[in-house]
Amino acid sequence: MIRFENVTITYADALEPVLQNVDLHVPEGELCLVIGRTGSGKSTLLQAVNGLVPHFTGGTLLGKVSIAGRDTKTHPPRELADVVGVVPQDPMSGFVTDNVEDELAYGMECLGLKPDVMRRRVEETLDLLGLADLRRRPLRTLSGGERQRVAIGSVLTMHPRVLVLDEPTSALDPGAAEEVLSVLHRLVHDLGLTVLLAEHRLERVVQYADRIVIVPGDGRALVTGNPAEIMRHAPVAPPIVELGRLAGWTPLPLTIRDARRAATEMRSDLAGRRPPLRLVPHATPESSVTESVGPPETVATLTGVVVTYGRIVALAGVDLAAARGEVVALMGRNGAGKSTLLAALVGLVPARTGQVRVLGADPTTLAGRRLVHRIGLVPQDPTDLLYANTVAAECEAADVDAGLATGATAALLAEMAADIDPQSHPRDLSEGQRLALALAVVLVGEPPLLLLDEPTRGLDYAAKERLVQILTRLAGTGHAIVLATHDVELVAQVATRVVVLAEGEVVADGPAEDVIVSSPLFAPQIAKVLAPEKWLTVSQVARSVGDAG
Amino acid sequence: MNRPGAKWALRQRWLHPGAWWLWALGLAAAASRTTNPFLLLLIIGTSGYVVAARRPATAWGASFGAFLRVGAFVIALRLGFAVLIGLPIGTHLLFTLPEVGLPSWAQGIRLGGPVTAEQVLLAAADGLRLATMFACLGAANSLASPSRLLKALPTALYEAGVAVVVALTFAPQLVTDVSRIRTARRLRGRSTSGVRGFAGAAIPVLTGALDRSILLAAAMDSRGFGRTAEVSVRSRRVTSGLILLGLVGIGVGVGAGLDAGTPPGLALPLALVGTATAGLGLRLGARRGLRSRYRPDPWTTPEWLTVASGFVGPIVLLFTATDVLNLSVTPLTLPALALSPVVGLLIAIAPAFFAPAPPDQIRRAARDLVDVRVPATVEPVAA
Structure with a gap:
């Protein structure tokens, strides 16, 4: 169906080709998953399928697609x-028009x-994708999952034989992602559509794939194979695969169901053992605040906070506190009030009733x-x-904003991501590098309260791993961190506390282990495999097994 | 497939947006020919009644009120100017404002001074005429939003229509972008107001808009936008020539019609010939596009009747005596009225009764999202 023959693609100003001598054949009716780092040429590969590369983007394409x-x-x-x-x-x-139909x-x-x-x-199509009730709705008013389904529907009506999707679930909450993926699954199985899909969140999609293509980047050859084979040695893998590798299971499980069946023995081994701490702060001893006696200082509190936008109630009486050393994860579907809560904490939206206090001050009164x-x-x-136009200029501006000596931000940035060229334009950086730069800009003022909104959106595994290390270290040095996220695996790795919001209310608040393990949507893969024991990450299991052996 | 007869029987569908706009244009043309406040108020009342009866439950549907407010503002402005710098006409002195002496180079302009009733009345009538035209525009806006009108554009004008639609959806996006970026500036401890704040936000907003338009262009290309049939250069030129000629004809014809001094025998034929020429050009141009249209609004009897009802008024006014059309203030009496223009303009109210009701009008009573009043003339019908 899709055939690349000895394809080399070079963009106009680039010295090196993005893709070199690519040979790829995707037969009809397959769901083919494309993985690779950001900047490896995944998007280029996808865009070459319908000729956007090179007809729309420019550059040269040698070979034949x-x-x-x-x-x-x-x-x-x-x-x-x-x-x-x-x-x-x-x-x-x-979207070109303004309503669904x-x-x-x-x-x-x-x-x-x-x-x-x-x-x-x-x-x-309205029936196939479950959109019939939305047919007259303006597109602006749809939720993320609904928009994604409308986008899929808008190309399905042309009866294409191939569907190409670039990270369809990266911005979605787990429920909405499930919705979109089950639609895709159905299209492949019932209608025989060929699907080419790029996605960073392997834990969501790997079980649906018939074939995996790794785009290694730097002009190296593609690696193609069936998922179980590829996953055995792939540099990036979802937690469930890592667990399977650790335990030496064959065949390697890709679904929760298979893993649970393979893990019977492991569960009985681990029963009764206490899971080791998930967070291992890499903090230097002198900066460690968490070991000080007494309960850690509370940085931010919300008491009975109500926030409204016109007639819409975004937060309906929220009580919350965040202390130094805590990593609080806000979860809940899109529109549950997560971003509003962050905005209230930084004083961007005033509380209609109730009180927001950060270090004793009302954040709406703070500026500069x-x-x-x-x-x-x-x-x-x-x-x-x-x-700014360059990374270096951005860092200097941040120094001025915070009233610090020149070089402070640049030093902090080098600590977090050493591979950034200071002369490059911030827009040309990869998602991970851009996040590191933004973090450096924000952290240079050493704010005790750090808020992050969807930090892992668009991040590949390597960048996410680095973010986890940074956050763990920041928590270790006494920052209070509040992050709104849909990424359950990130929560499993860094969160000490999980707060679940729904319709502007707190519906669950407690230690991460207690809240997410029992939730069908928010539980990380390892928890699903090893439930009812409260294990959340592969590294916990690895360390426990290592200690025992 | 639905036969046209079946459509006529359909009591609930969208009336073709072009029909509403032509109907409103007819009323506006009538308004432009007269300063008789009775006739003008009659036009406002007529259009208002039809809007109340047949507007959809969308955000656009509520825009009539906004246009009325603009109209009121226009009248106030016109009155203000008349009082401040107008020349006094007639003998009925109302009051005298202190006069400001202006330097010699501003001779001929008078600031302040005596104000007469005649002068105020003439200005008010003139303002009312403009306000009435605004009301007609507002009626068209409420009854058929511009985006629905654009969808009904002839194929030859389709691409221009898309550009406008895209611009219309981008505008609100720009507003949210600006607020998002101002927010971000505050997070970095910078000023969000004043020139520096604005300049700081402008570049990210513009680059964001540029990025989005590139993404949109790529998406439209991927979805088959711009597929065209092969057409010779000569045929393309003939098409553009015909459209241009037609537009000139329409322009001259309409201009002559609006000028009360031109004999009515000239305006109508010119406008009709222009319309025909432009129509031919558009039809030829349609050959180039492959596009088809999803659920087009049909043009059947109610559409013809609506347009006709809107045009009876201006045509009658073409033959109405000038002492009825124009408000005369010497002597200061009530404006004259004649039966024919009143009846002619009243006919424009007919669509409120025979035009099909918009499909969403019934459902909107159930919606608690928008606060809308269901007009008393519409019987709630079980869907």
Whole structure:
């Protein structure tokens, strides 16, 4: 169905090709998962499928890419629209019309299909994707999962034979991701669609894949194979696979069900053992605050906080406190009030009733340096915080903002990510590097309260691993960290406390072990495999096994 | 497939947006020809009644009130200017403002001084005429939002229509971007107000908008936007020529029609010939596009009747005596009225009764999201 023959792609100003001598064949009816670091050329590979590379992006493509027998050299993307459906990373960015029904019809209108055919297909697609109740809704009012399903539906109506998706679940909460993936699963199994999918969150998708393609980057050859084979040696793997590797299970389990069946013995071995601490702070002894006697100092408190936007109640009476050394994870579906809670903590939205106090001050009254030295917030898109043309200029500006000597931010950045060229433009950095830069900019003021909104969005495994280390160290040096996230594996690794929000209310608040292990949606993979014991990460199991042996 | 007859029987569907806009344009054209406050108020009342009866439950549907407020503002502005710098006409002195002496280079402009009733009345009538035209525009906006009108554009104008639709969806996005970036500036302890705050936010907002438009363009390309059939250069030129000629014809015709001094025999034929030429050009241009349209609004009897009802008024006004059309203040009497213009304008109220109700009007009573009043003229029908 999709065939790459000796393809080399070089962008206009680049010295090195992004992809070199790629040979790939995806047969009809397969769900093919593409993995690789950010910047490895995954997106380029996906965009080459429907000819966006090179017709739209520029650059040169040597070799031949063909879809269902059509060569992309002679067919620009619009001439391939009836064979390949492309769903962009942010579905909102690709919407042309303003309501669900028109959006589903848009592609068919471009193809010039007859009105009765269009009408029938729209109705079928509404039912297939469970969108019938939303048909007249404006697209702006949809939730993330609904938008993603509409985006899939908007290309499905053209009856493509190939579906290409770039990180379809990275911005979704676990429930919505489940929704989208089950739709994809159904399309592959019932309709025989060929799906090419790039995703960082392997734990969500690996069990659906028929084939995995690793894009190693730096022009090295692609690695292709079936998931169980590839996962045995892949540099990145979901926790369940790591557990399987640790225990030496064959065949390697890819689903919770298989892993649970393989883990019977392990569960009885671990029964009665106390899971070791998840967080091993790499803190230097002199800066360690957590060992000081007495309960740690509370940094931020919310008492009965109500926040409203017009008639919408975003927070309905929230009580919460965060102390030094704590990592509080806010979880809940999109729109549950997580971001609003962070905004209230930094004083961006005033509390209608109730009280917000950070280090004894009302955050809405703080500004300038008084704010920078107390609270740091890294927004969902870290680019919002960056304005300068080079990394070096950005660091100097941050020094000035915080009233520190030149070089402070640059030193901090080097500590977190050493491989950043100070002369590069912040927009050209990878997602992980950009997050590190934003973190450095925020942390240079040494705010005791650090807030992060969806920090792992778009991060690959290596960048996420580094973030986990940074957060663990910050908690060890006495920062209070509050993070809003959908990433259950991140929560399993760093959170000391989990707060679950729903409709602006706190529905669960307690130690991470207690809250997430019992939740069907928020439980990390290891917890699902080893329940009812409260193990959350592979490294806990590894250390426990290591101690015993 | 639904036969046209079946559509006529359908009491609930969207009336073609073009029909509403033509109906409103007819009323606006009538308003432009007269300063008789009775006739103007009649036009406002007529359009208001139709809006109340047939507006959809969308955000656009509530825009009529905003246009009325703009109209009121226009009248106030016009009155203010008349009082401050207008020349006194007639003999009925109302009051005298202190006069400001202006330097010699500003001779001919008078600030303050005596204000007469005639002068105020003329200005008010003139302002009311503008306000009435705003009301007609508002009625069209409420009854058929511009985005629905754009969807009904002829294929030859489709690409221009898409550009406008995209711009319309980008505008609110820009507003949210600005607030997001100002927020982020505050997080870094910088000022969010003043020139520096604005300049600091401008570049990220613009780069963000640029990024988004590139993404959108890529998505549209991937979804088949811009597939065209092969058409010769000559045919393309003929098409553009015809459209241009037609537009000139319409422009001259409409201009002549609005000028009360031109004989009515000239305006109507010119406008009609222009419309026909432009229509031919658009039809030729449609050959280039492959596009089809999803659930197009049909153009059947109610559409024709709606347009006709809107145009009876202005056509009658073409033949109405000038002493009825124009408010005369010497002597200061009530404006004259005649039966024919009143009846002609009243006919425009008919769509409130025969036009099909918008499909969402019934459901909106159940929605607690938007606070809307169901007009008394519409019987709630079980869907």
